[in-house]
Amino acid sequence: MLTVEHVSKVYRVGTFGGRALVAVHDVSFDVRDGEVVSLIGESGSGKSTIGKMILRLIPATSGRIVFNDVDISTLKGPALKEYYRRVQGVFQDPFSSYNPIFKADRVFRLIRDEFFPTIGPSEWQGRVEDALRAVGLNPGQVLGKFPHQLSGGQLQRFLIARALLLDVEFLVADEIISMLDASTRVDVLNLLADLKSRGLSILFITHDLSLGYYISERAVILYRGCILEMGATERIFGTPLHPYTRMLMASAPRLDKKWEQVEIELRGKHLESAAGCVYYDRCPEAMRDERCRTQRPALVAVDDDHFVACERYAQGQAAKLG
Amino acid sequence: MSLQVDNLTVYYQTLRGDVQALEGATFSIADGEIMGLAGESGCGKSTLANSLIRLVPPMRLVRGQVRLDGEVLPIDDARRMSDYRFSRVSVIPQYAMNALNPTRKVGKMMAELLGSKGVDFAATIPELKRRLDLVELSHDVLKMYPIELSGGMKQRVVMVLSTLLNPSLLIADEITSALDVSTQKAVAEMLVGFRDRGFVKSLIVITHDISILYQIADTILIMYAGQLAEKAPTDVIIRAPRHPYTKLLIASLPEVGVRYAERRLSGIPGRPPLLLDPPAGCRFRERCSVAFEKCLEAPPFVELEPGHFVACWKELGEDVDG
Numbered sequence: 090m091l092t093v094e095h096v097s098k099v100y101r102v103g104t105f106g107g108r109a110l111v112a113v114h115d116v117s118f119d120v121r122d123g124e125v126v127s128l129i130g131e132s133g134s135g136k137s138t139i140g141k142m143i144l145r146l147i148p149a150t151s152g153r154i155v156f157n158d159v160d161i162s163t164l165k166g167p168a169l170k171e172y173y174r175r176v177q178g179v180f181q182d183p184f185s186s187y188n189p190i191f192k193a194d195r196v197f198r199l200i201r202d203e204f205f206p207t208i209g210p211s212e213w214q215g216r217v218e219d220a221l222r223a224v225g226l227n228p229g230q231v232l233g234k235f236p237h238q239l240s241g242g243q244l245q246r247f248l249i250a251r252a253l254l255l256d257v258e259f260l261v262a263d264e265i266i267s268m269l270d271a272s273t274r275v276d277v278l279n280l281l282a283d284l285k286s287r288g289l290s291i292l293f294i295t296h297d298l299s300l301g302y303y304i305s306e307r308a309v310i311l312y313r314g315c316i317l318e319m320g321a322t323e324r325i326f327g328t329p330l331h332p333y334t335r336m337l338m339a340s341a342p343r344l345d346k347k348w349e350q351v352e353i354e355l356r357g358k359h360l361e362s363a364a365g366c367v368y369y370d371r372c373p374e375a376m377r378d379e380r381c382r383t384q385r386p387a388l389v390a391v392d393d394d395h396f397v398a399c400e401r402y403a404q405g406q407a408a409k410l411g
Numbered sequence: 412m413s414l415q416v417d418n419l420t421v422y423y424q425t426l427r428g429d430v431q432a433l434e435g436a437t438f439s440i441a442d443g444e445i446m447g448l449a450g451e452s453g454c455g456k457s458t459l460a461n462s463l464i465r466l467v468p469p470m471r472l473v474r475g476q477v478r479l480d481g482e483v484l485p486i487d488d489a490r491r492m493s494d495y496r497f498s499r500v501s502v503i504p505q506y507a508m509n510a511l512n513p514t515r516k517v518g519k520m521m522a523e524l525l526g527s528k529g530v531d532f533a534a535t536i537p538e539l540k541r542r543l544d545l546v547e548l549s550h551d552v553l554k555m556y557p558i559e560l561s562g563g564m565k566q567r568v569v570m571v572l573s574t575l576l577n578p579s580l581l582i583a584d585e586i587t588s589a590l591d592v593s594t595q596k597a598v599a600e601m602l603v604g605f606r607d608r609g610f611v612k613s614l615i616v617i618t619h620d621i622s623i624l625y626q627i628a629d630t631i632l633i634m635y636a637g638q639l640a641e642k643a644p645t646d647v648i649i650r651a652p653r654h655p656y657t658k659l660l661i662a663s664l665p666e667v668g669v670r671y672a673e674r675r676l677s678g679i680p681g682r683p684p685l686l687l688d689p690p691a692g693c694r695f696r697e698r699c700s701v702a703f704e705k706c707l708e709a710p711p712f713v714e715l716e717p718g719h720f721v722a723c724w725k726e727l728g729e730d731v732d733g
Binding site: 131132240270271272273278296298299302304322337342344348 | 562591592619620622623659661664667668
């Protein structure tokens with residue numbers, strides 16, 4: 090359905106844009122029909138940048154993003170509008186997604202004005218109410234209200250309902266849970282899972298491992314713009330291979346067991362090397378191998394639907410093949 | 412008994428009347444205890460913390476008393492409180508990364524702050540450096556501006572500063588919520604280390620993330636809509652909660668190991684009441700599946716087992732009599 094092929098994003102930073110900041114480096118993955126893929130990373134890992142490139146809010150510096158066999162950077166005019174009919178995003182802060190001086194259901198009217206000008210008011214009203222019921226809201230209770238009269242969870246579901254009014258096939262959900270309270274976040278997660286079973290594909294961007302595990306079939310672990318590990322969710326969480334993924338798993342707070350004593354490097358050991366592995370300066374294993382410092386390891390398959398970018402497994406794989 | 416809070420009631424004064432943000436809070440914290448304080452947004456957890464440190468308009472003390480080490484704290488007298496603030500009761504504020512003065516180097520800012528409390532900065536430098544080592548910060552941060560530090564580093568600078576005078580009570584307000592999981596773990600463990608080394612006698616850790624509390628807290632206090640719901644040792648709250656709200660809250664938490672396809676979690680239906688004119692009696696009544704007539708009266712916060720306090724008529728065995 091959607092394929093990201095060798096996509097990079099370089100921002101120009103500093104006075105006069107003199108320095109280059111690589112936010113996303115040569116990232117490739119795909120999202121299949123009716124599948125939820127989690128994009129997991131800490132702040133600065135480039136996860137939101139990837140979401141924005143898919144939504145064409147910013148252009149990719151190199152590489153292509155292909156949606157249903159069409160390179161999305163070539164879309165213009167009516168074709169681009171058609172793209173937005175199928176691909177929509179929902180973002181982290183539901184409160185700032187609305188204009189506070191208008192009623193919240195204005196977002197539905199804007200969709201009609203833009204995409205469905207031929208549909209009559211009563212038929213449109215019916216569609217809006219169906220979409221609201223699909224996201225678990227009671228139309229009578231939530232229509233005609235201002236954003237401040239609705240809770241964060243309700244506003245977030247409003248935005249998902251807005252996406253459903255279009256013929257949406259692909260949803261970019263960028264940290265949509267993180268601003269919600271514990272008692273409502275599960276409801277929004279379950280809603281995404283229900284939509285998935287109706288055939289929607291979702292790119293679920295999160296920093297929270299437990300949320301990613303709960304909802305997704307496949308997971309992509311990002312660090313400083315590079316994919317370090319990706320594959321089936323059970324494999325990533327069950328047998329994490331990359332030292333970074335293992336550190337993440339060990340430091341995620343859990344309710345079933347206490348933290349183990351693992352060393353976490355808060356300070357980088359060495360200066361960042363431009364050429365080597367992005368995790369080199371924090372990696373407890375990196376000292377052993379000169380290649381970690383000088384070459385960036387490629388993603389290699391270590392198992393069925395399990396890829397890792399680490400020198401240790403690159404060697405193991407080479408030995409196995411040789 | 413380090414901290415003893417009796418019937419503390421704090422309202423916010425607004426033009427439309429009092430917002431009853433904290434109603435009749437009675438609890439105590441022992442020496443060396445780390446108490447987690449959890450609840451949904453708007454449940455009064457930050458109001459409770461702020462009233463222990465800086466109770467200023469629009470907050471208004473309605474009734475109640477706070478004792479620290481047997482001494483009554485003049486919490487509603489901002490000027491007299493300044494003798495206690497920072498030296499006896501200290502706080503690591505929410506968004507500590509924005510708590511530093513951007514126009515001063517970190518060391519200069521600390522010197523000014525200590526000077527305002529009549530403490531000689533030069534004499535504290537050896538201890539300060541020892542504590543910077545403990546939180547894995549280089550001594551160079553004292554000569555740096557806050558903008559030169561990362562979010563996690565600023566957080567640790569504030570942690571060191573807040574505890575420099577060895578306060579009896581330290582309040583940590585949502586200090587881990589803006590951090591990456593690896594930094595989050597390190598910061599949380601440093602808090603425990605501060606307690607173990609005797610820098611602080613007891614700690615209140617406020618967060619909405621109960622899984623963090625499970626890792627570091629000795630006891631957990633759950634609040635709902637301005638009332639205390641339950642306080643118990645950490646394991647009891649997680650494994651055998653007795654208040655209906657705590658039960659639903661714990662059951663709604665996604666964690667690594669729980670998949671949507673295998674075990675569907677559910678949220679808590681309904682919303683918390685508005686505190687401008689809250690319903691009489693138990694404020695969880697309207698969302699509670701076991702509520703009955705008696706719940707129209709506010710339930711007392713009763714110690715059912717040693718160290719396990721619950722405010723629920725059902726758990727008091729009232730339904731048997733009724």
